[in-house]
Amino acid sequence: MEATALWQDLLTDMRDRMDQLFGLPGWAAMLIGLAFLTVVVDIVSAILLRRLERRLRDSPRRWDDALVHGFRMPFRVWLWSGALCMILTLVAREIEFEGVSRYMALAFGMITLVLVFWGETRLMQRLEQRLVFPPGSSKSTPVDQTTASAVTKIVGAVTLIVVLLLAMQLLGVNMSSILAVGGAGGLLVGFAARDVMANFFGGMVIHLDKPFQVGHWIRSPDREIEGVVEDIGWRLTRIRTFAGPPIYVPNAAFSRITIETPSRMQARLLWENVGIRYQDAGAIEAITSDIREMLDQDDEINSDELITVTFNQYGDYSLNLMIYALSSVTDWQRYNETRQRILLAVRDIIYRHGTELALPASRIYVPDEVRLGQRAQQEDLESEGDSRQDSAPQNSRSTSRSRSGKQNKGQPAPFDTEHNSESDGDA
Numbered sequence: 536m537e538a539t540a541l542w543q544d545l546l547t548d549m550r551d552r553m554d555q556l557f558g559l560p561g562w563a564a565m566l567i568g569l570a571f572l573t574v575v576v577d578i579v580s581a582i583l584l585r586r587l588e589r590r591l592r593d594s595p596r597r598w599d600d601a602l603v604h605g606f607r608m609p610f611r612v613w614l615w616s617g618a619l620c621m622i623l624t625l626v627a628r629e630i631e632f633e634g635v636s637r638y639m640a641l642a643f644g645m646i647t648l649v650l651v652f653w654g655e656t657r658l659m660q661r662l663e664q665r666l667v668f669p670p671g672s673s674k675s676t677p678v679d680q681t682t683a684s685a686v687t688k689i690v691g692a693v694t695l696i697v698v699l700l701l702a703m704q705l706l707g708v709n710m711s712s713i714l715a716v717g718g719a720g721g722l723l724v725g726f727a728a729r730d731v732m733a734n735f736f737g738g739m740v741i742h743l744d745k746p747f748q749v750g751h752w753i754r755s756p757d758r759e760i761e762g763v764v765e766d767i768g769w770r771l772t773r774i775r776t777f778a779g780p781p782i783y784v785p786n787a788a789f790s791r792i793t794i795e796t797p798s799r800m801q802a803r804l805l806w807e808n809v810g811i812r813y814q815d816a817g818a819i820e821a822i823t824s825d826i827r828e829m830l831d832q833d834d835e836i837n838s839d840e841l842i843t844v845t846f847n848q849y850g851d852y853s854l855n856l857m858i859y860a861l862s863s864v865t866d867w868q869r870y871n872e873t874r875q876r877i878l879l880a881v882r883d884i885i886y887r888h889g890t891e892l893a894l895p896a897s898r899i900y901v902p903d904e905v906r907l908g909q910r911a912q913q914e915d916l917e918s919e920g921d922s923r924q925d926s927a928p929q930n931s932r933s934t935s936r937s938r939s940g941k942q943n944k945g946q947p948a949p950f951d952t953e954h955n956s957e958s959d960g961d962a
Contacts (some may be wrong), residue, residue: 566622573618577611584610595929597665597675605658616646644705648698648763655694659687680749681767685742688769730787737786741767745791751798758792760784800860802837802872810853811882815890819846823856825884830860837861837872853893 584607591600620639666683669675747753747764753774754761762776773785811822827844830836845861858881858939864870885892 537817560795566625569618569621573614577614580614581607581611593670595670595674596668598662601658603663604661605656606654608652608657613647613650616650619642620646623834641705644701648702648705652694652698656691659691663687679745681742681745684749684767694772698855730785731770733787734785736940737788737790738767738772740767741786741789746794747796747798751796753791754795754797756795758788782887797865802840802863803863803876805836805858805860807858807878807881808848808852809856809858809885810815810893811856811885811890812893813852813854815888816854818890819854819856822885822888824888825888826856826858826881829880829884830858830877833877835862835864836877837863850893852895852897 584603588600588603588607591603594600620643623638624639627639663683663686666678666686667680669677741747749764749767751764752762755765760774760782762774762782764772765775765781766773768786770786772783772786773783774788775781807813811819823844823846827842830842830844831838836842837860841859844856845857846854847857848855858877862870862873865875882892
């Protein structure tokens, strides 16, 4: 009510002064003068603030240009909003429309609070960039993206709460009753939104402990989570998978799973097993010595750490050599190229010693007794086959004779016919 009365007194005083100076009706002179004054102030402030922002970009302090950038546009909107409210109030008073002054003052107060929050948001966005990428003339150390994002979000949340409380007070809401009911209401809201609160505090823990940051490659052996962190919000964390689509993980889930951060590794493990043939056992010591020397001289192998090249196992078909070393290359693509180059160098060393890599193979051992027995059995079979072939023609001749005898059994022989004819003549 006090603000409304002050607003009305100010307008009345301005109208009387305009009436005395220009001889026009007070409200008309005020409208013309107010519009002209608003245009002039808007143009001058826009030029000055734009030049000031350009000049402050070279300042060693991080917040100079961010402050001007944050409130330059909200100030222009606030200026025209105030002028519009004053013009509407003057017109309403001349047409005797009651109650407009009070509503215009309330509307202007609400617009001011909204513009303050808008200006704070713009300020925090530019300040976050300045924290991560300080000006060239600044001696300040850069802040990581996660910390800068956490600071701006916390300040933004506090500003939003303050603006809401002021808006409620401006609307005439009794704050003491709200605070009194806030205890019981807080319990109910906390129980209903326990998942949201868990994610909120989970995001706060991530910002404080920093198990990973924006841009880190993370993965979880407990869940199918792997990718690059793009954003850590108060409720969700956005992770871009290597396949392309993003996944959104609630912040509370990170307190229940194990997270690996390959982006923070200082070395990659090279652990390989290579097999050579059993007949090349005499060259094992020379081969392992040359491989170890090759690894010691390689620039991408950390020679300060343990390097082991030993014969460690009798395999099913090979003598296995273990190669253990740490590579200083942490990039995944470069590490695979380094690994390929080292494995090919190991192959060359093995071939240089006149040995070969082992391949899966089986060897069958046959005793001499079994071999002789098989040969004797084969000879018996061959002799039996020859005897069968020899007896086959004789059997065929006897068979043909027996068949011809059977055919001639019932026919008289020639000499039997002559004998019979002679005996008949004698008779």
